[in-house]
Amino acid sequence: MAKLDPATVQLESLIHAVQSNMSFIEVTSAFKWADIGWHVPPGVRADFEIKYVARGQIALQQAGLSIAGSPGDLFFLDNQKGHSCEHGTFTLFSFGFNVAQNAPEGKRLYEQIQAIFAKLPQKLKLDIHGRMIRRYTELNKEISVRSFGYEVNLKCLMVQLLIEVMRICLVIRSSASNITPYQYNKYTDLISDIIVYLQENAGEHIDLHELGGKYMLNPRYLNRIFKGATGFPIFRYHQMIKVEKAKKLLSTSGLNLLEIAMELGFESSQSFSKFYKKMTLITPSEYRKMLKESE
Amino acid sequence: MAKLDPATVQLESLIHAVQSNMSFIEVTSAFKWADIGWHVPPGVRADFEIKYVARGQIALQQAGLSIAGSPGDLFFLDNQKGHSCEHGTFTLFSFGFNVAQNAPEGKRLYEQIQAIFAKLPQKLKLDIHGRMIRRYTELNKEISVRSFGYEVNLKCLMVQLLIEVMRICLVIRSSASNITPYQYNKYTDLISDIIVYLQENAGEHIDLHELGGKYMLNPRYLNRIFKGATGFPIFRYHQMIKVEKAKKLLSTSGLNLLEIAMELGFESSQSFSKFYKKMTLITPSEYRKMLKESE
Structure with missing residues (x-):
């Protein structure tokens, strides 16, 4: 900070x-x-x-x-x-x-x-x-x-x-902030709208151009403001949301890996596992096993 | 209660x-x-x-x-x-x-x-x-x-x-409430809007028909809902707001009685004093004197 x-x-x-x-x-x-x-x-x-x-x-x-x-x-x-x-x-x-x-x-x-x-x-x-x-x-x-x-x-x-x-x-x-008051005022609600949208569409493909169109903003400019406010570009943020949702489903839902993969928009449990390991350093199965053992 | x-x-x-x-x-x-x-x-x-x-x-x-x-x-x-x-x-x-x-x-x-x-x-x-x-x-x-x-x-x-x-x-x-959930949902924001309007127009004459027109509601119906929510009809509520504003002006503003009377929409300091005494049982001058003495 x-x-x-x-x-x-x-x-x-x-x-x-x-x-x-x-x-x-x-x-x-x-x-x-x-x-x-x-x-x-x-x-x-x-x-x-x-x-x-x-x-x-x-x-x-x-x-x-x-x-x-x-x-x-x-x-x-x-x-x-x-x-x-x-x-x-x-x-x-x-x-x-x-x-x-x-x-x-x-x-x-x-x-x-x-x-x-x-x-x-x-x-x-x-x-x-x-x-x-x-x-x-x-x-x-x-x-x-x-x-x-x-x-x-x-x-x-x-x-x-x-x-x-x-x-x-x-x-x-604060000199550290890269958002101007004008942007703060104009875009604070927009950013939180986008985050909620990303959460509600955790399993969908996010198209930056479509998102830009939705808010009538240049997609690259939108991405820059988003990163300024959250610290992460939109695509990366969406991935983090996927991981969070995966964790929740792994820990409480009883769905199997393929079902969770489908829910999160992956084509197979393999591609889901690969993504999950890249993001968290362990596989979904390992995560589930850890949870079971700690109960 | x-x-x-x-x-x-x-x-x-x-x-x-x-x-x-x-x-x-x-x-x-x-x-x-x-x-x-x-x-x-x-x-x-x-x-x-x-x-x-x-x-x-x-x-x-x-x-x-x-x-x-x-x-x-x-x-x-x-x-x-x-x-x-x-x-x-x-x-x-x-x-x-x-x-x-x-x-x-x-x-x-x-x-x-x-x-x-x-x-x-x-x-x-x-x-x-x-x-x-x-x-x-x-x-x-x-x-x-x-x-x-x-x-x-x-x-x-x-x-x-x-x-x-x-x-x-x-x-x-609660059986004691005379507001239905429908009315609650529909009118809660309306009632607080009206109260703020009454406050900002403490010195103006409030016309119930005009107010009804503003919110596209039958004036008597509007008054009934308002009373259900606040306990007081609109006219009475407006009078109470006048008294509150009068007290504030008497205690902190340095305005004289005629100026305060004008500010609150009275034609003379006499009619203001009469109203104030009816509402609070003492005259504005007595109130001011009391404040001075308690300092």
């Missing part, structure tokens, strides 16, 4: 802290806000807030500092310090969360998150507009409707939003 | 157990499976599996019992007992998760989930097809692509799937 950007590292710590101690976290607000400024005194309202500027310009003040925000900016605010914003022409999304500090673990978690917020940049420039707005809107809906289980669902949505931010950061802030 | 169906109660316990101890949970598999039977010996593979029948018929065996499954059925499987299924004509979705038992809390969690699974019906009949398939497909994509943070994301997706199942159960298994 390539060296990560400091913001990505902090985001990962934040996600880890939240998911390990989810029962101490409570998402207390999620809303869309336009034009009217505000003044949150220190220590009031939610412990932490994360705001996304969707439109216009804001001038945010925290701890004597003024930070300008424009569309695509994400703000991490520790409300211990308070913060304020002038009236203006803007739309932003916000959610806030509290950390229950009644137990020592909760107090520790609060301090941990506070330390992470202190190390995170106050403003993170993200170029992925539609996705962020979708995530915030989900939070907004969930807190508005308050259906059964919404408290837990809100925490999950918060973690998922942070993971999305982390993934975006990984792309736009 | 009305008395809950026993399955809903168990699902709630499961969700609670998982979210309180998320770091001990690992989603180990998520896949779509067709036609080929399987045999999972006791204690092998994932600790627990939850399977959804999407097409066809299955005959599932567990602990000497055979249970027939058809589209819409959700199976809860404790793999300590093992389970198997015959070849057939079917498609199902499955995900499996493990509980790390190296620490005492993990061991306790495992036993807790095992007890919940023992009390859950092995098969739960759900009528909400599209939503379940969408949830399972999300899990499937996430585990296939394995992007940064996927382990945590998978747990969140699992919890969200369980919450959706719980909400469906609440509708279809």
Whole structure:
């Protein structure tokens, strides 16, 4: 794994802290806000807030500092310090969360998150507009409707939003990534679609030109993006899926080698065995024997 | 709150157990499976599996019992007992998760989930097809692509799937609910859309006929569904949103009463104050004074 950007590292710590101690976290607000400024005194309202500027310009003040925000900016605010914003022409999304500090673990978690917020940049420039707005809107809906289980669902949505931010950061802030934000935004869903397609067609021949046609992309370009995102070209990835499916069928299905070979699109059990050995260094029969012995 | 169906109660316990101890949970598999039977010996593979029948018929065996499954059925499987299924004509979705038992809390969690699974019906009949398939497909994509943070994301997706199942159960298994599964399926997204619309138009007059036209539904029918889902008719809900927004503006914005009244669609600060007092029993000025004093 390539060296990560400091913001990505902090985001990962934040996600880890939240998911390990989810029962101490409570998402207390999620809303869309336009034009009217505000003044949150220190220590009031939610412990932490994360705001996304969707439109216009804001001038945010925290701890004597003024930070300008424009569309695509994400703000991490520790409300211990308070913060304020002038009236203006803007739309932003916000959610806030509290950390229950009644137990020592909760107090520790609060301090941990506070330390992470202190190390995170106050403003993170993200170029992925539609996705962020979708995530915030989900939070907004969930807190508005308050259906059964919404408290837990809100925490999950918060973690998922942070993971999305982390993934975006990984792309736009890491020099090791060979995907541009534009490609990330445009192709993330495409890549996962293709992978599911490859899985559901583990036994079929995959034609790169056909696949390119399906998504209206140059096949070689599609392959390059796919490799950029997954680390493997499409054909190789399809082979890995075949091996995984073979293992599953060998271990649990009771089908014989020929039946498994047919299921995976091979013409004979011999060609299947040859392929399997090339990929895993043992034959399918050896694998099955190993499983039987270990039971 | 009305008395809950026993399955809903168990699902709630499961969700609670998982979210309180998320770091001990690992989603180990998520896949779509067709036609080929399987045999999972006791204690092998994932600790627990939850399977959804999407097409066809299955005959599932567990602990000497055979249970027939058809589209819409959700199976809860404790793999300590093992389970198997015959070849057939079917498609199902499955995900499996493990509980790390190296620490005492993990061991306790495992036993807790095992007890919940023992009390859950092995098969739960759900009528909400599209939503379940969408949830399972999300899990499937996430585990296939394995992007940064996927382990945590998978747990969140699992919890969200369980919450959706719980909400469906609440509708279809609770006699207290006045929403049919058909309405749940059809209108859940609609209701949250309307709520967000009401929030974004807190200062506008809401015309029920216009709203009905927007969603191509009889306005009275729309209002009835909305009340069934939220407990309040649309007009009343809009008033409650106005109060919430008023409180927010009074507490943080620095706007004066007339400005807030205008923002919320009142013609004067007097009519705003009258409305606010009717809803909260104190006037906006009194509320602001209270806040000042408590700082």
